Amino acid sequence: MNIYGLQNSAFSLFARVVPLRLRIPSRGCGFFGDLFMTLNGLRFAELCGADASVVWGQNSLYFDANSGQNAYRYFFEQAEFDIRTPRSRLSLDMKYRPTADTFRRYDGLSVRASLRRALAKYCVVRKEIADAVETFVRDEFSNLTLGVHIRMTDAATGAENRKVAAIDLYKYHADKWINRNPDGRVFLATDDERIVEEFGNRYRERLVVRKSLRSTDGTSLHGHYDIGVAGSGLIKGQDVLTEALILSRCNYLVRSHSRVTCYTLCVNPALEFTDLSLEIDGVDRTPWLRGNGFIER
Known part of the structure; x- marks a missing residue:
């Protein structure tokens, strides 16, 4: 198992005990490279029952200090996602760096259709x-x-x-x-x-x-x-x-x-x-x- 597999296993185990909010950063790559990795992070949050926030900060190629501190919000309506069934509004905020792996599909859907569903949920265009x-x-x-x-x-x-x-x-x-x-x-x-x-x-x-x-x-x-x-x-x-x-x-x-x-x-x-x-x-x-x-x- 590589370091990212260990990371995922650790987060999944931890989320069963402690309410988590995964903070998903920009990886400093192209716009859609960042977006697809962000979607992988949001999908992982779904799978392990964690809330999530997307924070494309100053390392993003699309950051503009005059437009706000989170570049994700320049392009999409929402950057905070309450994914889990509410257990407590108190949660542990942890940085999660998603990988560029192929998106883990939803049951009964192809990867392409699964990404369409995820885009509609998490990437509503401004x-x-x-x-x-x-x-x-x-x-x-x-x-x-x-x-x-x-x-x-x-x-x-x-x-x-x-x-x-x-x-x-x-x-x-x-x-x-x-x-x-x-x-x-x-x-x-x-x-x-x-x-x-x-x-x-x-x-x-x-x-x-x-x-x-x-x-x-x-x-x-x-x-x-x-x-x-x-x-x-x-x-x-x-x-x-x-x-x-x-x-x-x-x-x-x-x-x-x-x-x-x-x-x-x-x-x-x-x-x-x-x-x-x-x-x-x-x-x-x-x-x-x-x-x-x-x-x-």
């Missing part, structure tokens, strides 16, 4: 962000819209053993979709302004792009592995969350591996997609996304 999504979809989408997510910058450097699909491969799949849906539009979400220009030259009036902060020279947008693009962490977080939600409203998705679109595909478990990671290296880094609903008992 109204101003939800309203921005609705306005954009209403004003910019057609009856049929293809979503394309292209992560460049840090991914293009090979960080975390990533391989970036050639832009022509994205275009190939977008062209195939347009041939089947000649009146459709293409919504592009990317961290690289140069990709916006390239897609604009090809798809012109079909292309739908949201105005957001992007890299212009290959520097990491969020500062995962380098100094990052200058700009507010609050704005960076709002941008990536908003665009991931907009992608969930598309009719089909073309992606390579990224936690951004893992979130998109959990918000909308019925959304079908092409994963270019399979085409470029034959590796499926998220096989759990293949199950979209109930599982056989």
Whole structure:
């Protein structure tokens, strides 16, 4: 058993005796890396009968001192969760650092559908962000819209053993979709302004792009592995969350591996997609996304 397994066992045993509140911090990684690990922590709190709070403090890439001391609350409505059956309002507050393991599913649901349930319980998007999504979809989408997510910058450097699909491969799949849906539009979400220009030259009036902060020279947008693009962490977080939600409203998705679109595909478990990671290296880094609903008992 590794150190995290020992940690979980210790917390589970302790929670049977002492009312616990698990304090789940940011791990200082990308927005959805943090979010998926946070969900793992909240799920663990459910399983061991502890309350929980989410505290994305100054180590979060999205922290902005002018916007409050908990970056989680910049994006989601609630950060305190009374999970257990109330036994006493007095509880022992303990820091819990969740891992990046695959989410432990709910009975009868796939992992993807389980994450959809957890997101609905614990990650209710703030109204101003939800309203921005609705306005954009209403004003910019057609009856049929293809979503394309292209992560460049840090991914293009090979960080975390990533391989970036050639832009022509994205275009190939977008062209195939347009041939089947000649009146459709293409919504592009990317961290690289140069990709916006390239897609604009090809798809012109079909292309739908949201105005957001992007890299212009290959520097990491969020500062995962380098100094990052200058700009507010609050704005960076709002941008990536908003665009991931907009992608969930598309009719089909073309992606390579990224936690951004893992979130998109959990918000909308019925959304079908092409994963270019399979085409470029034959590796499926998220096989759990293949199950979209109930599982056989």
